[in-house]
Amino acid sequence: MSEDDRGTAGGGDGAAREFAECRPLLFTIAYEILGSAVDAEDVVQDSYLRWHAVRREQVEHPRAYLVRTVTRQALNHLRAARRRREDYVGQWLPEPVRTAPDVGEDVALAESVSMAMLLVLETLGPDERVVFVMREVFGYPHAEVAEAVGKSEAAVRQIAHRxxxxxxxxxxxxRPDPGTAREVVDRFLRAAGTGDVEALMSLMAPDVVHISDGGGRAAAALQPVSGRTQVARFIAGIARTTGLGADAEWTSCNAMPALLLRTPDGLDSVLVFEIDEGLIHGMYAVRNPEKLGGALVSRPLARTEEPRTDRPRTIG
Incomplete structure (x- = not known):
């Protein structure tokens, strides 16, 4: 190996190891900014190529460099994705990612990757979303966020507040309770399997909302279905025509209880539940085949590799 090769970040196992150690953090940042596992993987891979090309003596703090690189790339990706989503058919939902049980132990992390939070983040502009994620979720100081997004610290403080x-x-x-959630989902499956509308209604909060995303590639309601009577009837109707729950696998997606629903042709949809105090408050049905791959492989997510003294205890 030449001296020049040894001088690059990609010239040895140390650089690859540093990147691998940061990868869960980098993917989590990109995913929370983009709401898409596919796009987040693209951003992380592109950042690795940039990391591989940079000279080591130019990087004083590898983790900070990688976080800044991923943040900038994700922001560019987000601006382009916003234009594509304007033409999206029906309701847009984040791409679900399968999460390990320990993700739920970090309350702030679990909340930040939940479907409900990611949908709220969709209502922010690109700069606002990036600043919120970096500051409120990951606890980075305003100065570091400003450097990552290319704005003044004063501007970032105003954006963060807004x-x-x-x-x-x-x-x-x-306040999710894994034990109660499993019981509620099991009862939901039994009621859906028999088309029992009354039993389904008993499991739902009065203001329950069902949102489905087919992306024009799979059948899905074009508008949210709201209210326990309407949602229960909607689920019962789906069960009658598709055999909902005939081949269902319990799992966790986005740190929320979820079902992987399969047909003989493969994974048909991912149904994610928002459950509080024993009642279903939200259901998110992702049917767009382009968004189903992320639910098949468990994703290691992380907010940080080491404690940060300035990290907010809660989000927002």
Whole structure:
């Protein structure tokens, strides 16, 4: 190996190891900014290529460099994705990712990757979303966020305040209980399997909302279905025509209880539940085949590799 090769970040096992150690954090940042596992993987891979090309003596703090690179690339990706989503057919939902049980142990992380929170983040502009994610979820100081997004620290403070108030006004807080959630989902499957509308209604909050995403590639309601009577009838109707629950696998997606629903042709949809105090408050049905791959492989997610003294305890 030449001296020049040894001088690059990609010239040895150390650089690859540093990147691998940061990968869960980098993917989590990109995913929360983009709401798409596919796009997040693209951003992480592109960042690895940039990391491989840079000279080691130019990088004083590898983790900070990688976080800054991923953040900038994700912001560019988000701006382009916003234009594509304007033409999306029906309701847009984040791409679900399968999460390990320990993700739920970090309350702030679990909340930040939940479907409900990611949908709230969709209502922010690109700069607001990136600043909110970096500051409120990952706890980076305003100065570091400013460097990552290419704005002044004063501007980032204003953006952070505006985004925080926006999210606070639209978020819904839940206290998930894994044991209760499993029981509720099991009862849901039994009721759906028999088409029992009354039993389904008994499991739902009065203001329950069902959102489905087919992306024009699979059958899905074009508008959200709201209210326990309407949602129960909608689920019962689906069960009658598709045999909902005939081949269902319990799992966790986005740190929420979820079902993988399969047909003989393969994975048909992912149904994610928002459950609080024993009642279903939200259901997110992802049927767009382009969004189903992320639910098949468990994703390691992380907010940080080491404690940060300035990290907010809660989001927003």
């Amino acid at each position: 985004a925080r108030e926006h999210v606070r006004a639209r978020r819904r807080r839940f």
